[in-house]
Amino acid sequence: MTEPALIKEIQYVKGVGPQRAKLLQTLGVNTVMDLLFYVPRDWVDRSNVKKIGAVIAGTSETVKGKVVGAETKQVRAGLKITRVMIADGSGYLYGTWFNQPFMEKRFSSGDEVIFHGKIEVFRNYMQINTPEYEIMGSPAADSSAVRDDLVETGRIVPIYPLTENLSQKQFRKIIKYTLDNYLQYMEEYMPQSIIKKHSLMGIKDAVYNAHYPASFSELERAKYRLKFDEFFFMQLAFASKKKKIKSETGRIFKTSGPVFDAFIKNLPFTLTGAQQRVVEELKKDLSSGKPMNRLVQGDVGSGKTIVALAAAVLAKESGCQAAIMVPAEMLASQHMRNIGSLLAKTGIRSELLISAVKKQKREEILQGLKDGAIDILIGTHALIQDEVIFKDLGLAIIDEQHRFGVLQRASLIRKAALAPHTLIMTATPIPRTLSMSVYGDTDISIIDELPPGRKPVKTMLFESSDIFKLYDFIEDKLKNKARVYAVYPLVGESDKLDLKSAIEMEKEWAARFKDHKTAIVHGRMKKEERDAAMDAFKKGDIDILVATTVIEVGIDVPEASVMVIEHAERFGLSQLHQLRGRVGRGQDQSWCLLVGDPKTQDGFKRLQVMESTTDGFKISEADLEIRGPGEFMGTRQHGISEFRIANIIRDKNELDIAREAAFGVVSGECDINHGEKEQLYRIIKQKYSASFDLINIG
Ligand code: ADP
Ligand code: MG
Numbered sequence: 001m002t003e004p005a006l007i008k009e010i011q012y013v014k015g016v017g018p019q020r021a022k023l024l025q026t027l028g029v030n031t032v033m034d035l036l037f038y039v040p041r042d043w044v045d046r047s048n049v050k051k052i053g054a055v056i057a058g059t060s061e062t063v064k065g066k067v068v069g070a071e072t073k074q075v076r077a078g079l080k081i082t083r084v085m086i087a088d089g090s091g092y093l094y095g096t097w098f099n100q101p102f103m104e105k106r107f108s109s110g111d112e113v114i115f116h117g118k119i120e121v122f123r124n125y126m127q128i129n130t131p132e133y134e135i136m137g138s139p140a141a142d143s144s145a146v147r148d149d150l151v152e153t154g155r156i157v158p159i160y161p162l163t164e165n166l167s168q169k170q171f172r173k174i175i176k177y178t179l180d181n182y183l184q185y186m187e188e189y190m191p192q193s194i195i196k197k198h199s200l201m202g203i204k205d206a207v208y209n210a211h212y213p214a215s216f217s218e219l220e221r222a223k224y225r226l227k228f229d230e231f232f233f234m235q236l237a238f239a240s241k242k243k244k245i246k247s248e249t250g251r252i253f254k255t256s257g258p259v260f261d262a263f264i265k266n267l268p269f270t271l272t273g274a275q276q277r278v279v280e281e282l283k284k285d286l287s288s289g290k291p292m293n294r295l296v297q298g299d300v301g302s303g304k305t306i307v308a309l310a311a312a313v314l315a316k317e318s319g320c321q322a323a324i325m326v327p328a329e330m331l332a333s334q335h336m337r338n339i340g341s342l343l344a345k346t347g348i349r350s351e352l353l354i355s356a357v358k359k360q361k362r363e364e365i366l367q368g369l370k371d372g373a374i375d376i377l378i379g380t381h382a383l384i385q386d387e388v389i390f391k392d393l394g395l396a397i398i399d400e401q402h403r404f405g406v407l408q409r410a411s412l413i414r415k416a417a418l419a420p421h422t423l424i425m426t427a428t429p430i431p432r433t434l435s436m437s438v439y440g441d442t443d444i445s446i447i448d449e450l451p452p453g454r455k456p457v458k459t460m461l462f463e464s465s466d467i468f469k470l471y472d473f474i475e476d477k478l479k480n481k482a483r484v485y486a487v488y489p490l491v492g493e494s495d496k497l498d499l500k501s502a503i504e505m506e507k508e509w510a511a512r513f514k515d516h517k518t519a520i521v522h523g524r525m526k527k528e529e530r531d532a533a534m535d536a537f538k539k540g541d542i543d544i545l546v547a548t549t550v551i552e553v554g555i556d557v558p559e560a561s562v563m564v565i566e567h568a569e570r571f572g573l574s575q576l577h578q579l580r581g582r583v584g585r586g587q588d589q590s591w592c593l594l595v596g597d598p599k600t601q602d603g604f605k606r607l608q609v610m611e612s613t614t615d616g617f618k619i620s621e622a623d624l625e626i627r628g629p630g631e632f633m634g635t636r637q638h639g640i641s642e643f644r645i646a647n648i649i650r651d652k653n654e655l656d657i658a659r660e661a662a663f664g665v666v667s668g669e670c671d672i673n674h675g676e677k678e679q680l681y682r683i684i685k686q687k688y689s690a691s692f693d694l695i696n697i698g
Contacts, residue, residue, distance in 0.1 A: 003185040040158035053090030191672040231658035238440030239666040253286035274449035292421035298447030299616035300581025320394030353379035356527035457584035506546040516543040558586035568596035573623035
């Protein structure tokens with residue numbers, strides 16, 4: 001049980017009140033417990049109290065002395081200066097405030113005070129302008145000791161990530177009060193054997209020292225403990241979810257048979273080594289008797305579709321249905337076309353379900369799903385609507401999973417009577433630490449090889465003032481029958497943003513390249529029109545396809561060899577990588593031309609990364625570093641956004657250690673008793689029930 005004092009609402013904590021409580025709530029702080037875990041973003045050393053006679057002008061120092069006098073002077077109209085002079089036997093020093101005459105009354109002669117701030121020289125005296133200060137009252141008996149009731153000075157002092165209207169000083173007071181009055185109610189929740197094995201600091205000490213460390217080495221130990229806990233509980237949630245999945249009975253799929261043989265025989269190419277390896281991994285899962293829960297990672301163009309399709313064909317071979325859910329209608333339509341042709345001679349029936357499907361066809365599809373006439377259903381989130389009922393869904397495939405929420409994924413899986421096999425595909429390769437933190441409950445396969453004959457795309461950067469050089473380049477490529485994509489951040493003109501739009505620029509391209517045919521695709525067009533434009537581009541009736549990012553995911557036209565992206569600085573790295581992945585799919589040398597005028601250092605760095613590598617893993621690592629994990633994943637549903645102190649980029653080792661410990665708890669290797677285990681499960685349910693489907697674990 002959580003002690004009631006710890007879940008008390010913060011407005012009742014001394015020094016908070018209803019107004020500050022509202023401010024704190026915007027920071028995600030609702031209870032005393034949240035306050036205790038609201039760790040500083042930094043710590044500054046003010047423990048080193050200097051003698052006034054030894055301070056150095058221009059540096060930040062902490063001094064301690066007795067107030068010997070205070071005065072406020074009207075220096076000129078509108079300017080009042082208050083000076084408080086302190087002395088410590090080695091010299092005198094002023095604390096100075098402008099237009100804050102009330103400061104004078106805060107200090108009484110004889111008070112012992114601490115000042116901290118940058119030292120300046122004023123008329124032969126040292127001075128600190130607007131010092132951070134602390135009034136310790138009348139001197140303590142032992143004035144050399146660091147007193148434990150200090151919050152601002154004379155020790156290592158925390159700096160918190162705060163909002164406007166809440167000062168460090170106010171917040172430090174609140175935290176100090178909370179530590180002194182509530183921390184005692186917190187109980188150790190980590191099993192003793194884990195604490196011992198990993199030499200963890202006790203939780204009370206760790207929380208205290210995270211805010212007000214006794215020393216920097218204690219701070220390190222405190223941080224380590226809190227990081228460990230953050231990783232540990234998340235990994236424990238994964239470990240238990242994984243165990244739960246693996247404890248269920250999965251349908252045993254056949255791994256060969258006439259349908260599968262026909263599918264393989266009719267492929268227009270042979271699978272790459274990596275594709276074969278991953279297909280084998282899938283077969284093993286599908287026939288294991290446990291539900292598969294696997295993520296297939298592979299760079300753009302590595303051929304994930306075929307691999308997923310192989311699993312879907314095995315579903316048919318085994319007498320059940322498969323669903324393929326993709327995030328965009330265009331991608332769904334294209335999958336439908338490709339998959340349709342790959343399945344042509346196998347007798348497998350696939351259908352497309354997206355919102356654009358007309359009523360009659362739709363009803364026919366729903367019927368076919370119910371009676372089992374349809375084997376593979378491809379679609380967008382239209383698939384998770386209630387009226388979509390499968391006869392027997394055995395395999396759920398989710399493409400470009402990062403674009404779906406956890407809940408959408410769960411809703412698809414729930415359409416199966418038995419625990420279905422699930423296969424997730426992501427085209428944004430994720431650095432290992434991140435995949436551990438986001439897909440920690442999932443097995444991972446990697447397709448690390450591109451189909452043969454691909455030439456890496458060459459990337460060039462242009463400033464917008466150089467656009468004419470770019471046009472010359474395109475002119476030349478078009479003469480050699482290249483097909484060109486040109487991507488813009490906006491569909492149409494915007495009053496608010498001074499950016500080129502696809503609609504405007506299509507006219508521009510058409511006017512400039514009169515001998516060639518131009519078309520447009522964007523999200524506001526009707527499905528039929530979009531499909532028609534894509535088809536024409538694919539066939540070669542269109543040479544220049546002006547587009548928005550609707551073409552970002554999955555679109556596959558191997559003959560396209562030039563990708564122009566204007567306002568490239570406005571796109572994320574993985575988005576640029578995805579867009580670039582639309583070319584370089586055929587035999588010709590392909591080009592990616594990025595036009596942009598980045599206004600920030602990061603923006604410039606991003607474009608340079610694009611120029612320097614085509615390796616998706618490298619790009620995503622750079623992206624993760626530039627943007628941070630929360631934004632990188634593009635959704636706050638992942639538990640990683642709850643990390644306060646752990647950093648999944650820097651703290652790789654801590655992650656590994658905590659992961660091993662957590663999996664040890666679930667596997668039973670770790671020596672803990674029943675009560676300790678219960679306690680841990682209670683915590684993960686509290687922490688993560690919103691972000692994962694954690695029902696029935698434990
Ligand atoms: P992605 O991994 O980006 O989803 P796709 O599955 O769309 O990649 O495949 C990209 C392109 O490569 C498609 O045109 C596909 O037909 C082709 N392809 C896939 N596997 C192979 C292979 N083994 N040999 C040749 N071409 C392949
Ligand atoms: Mg794909």
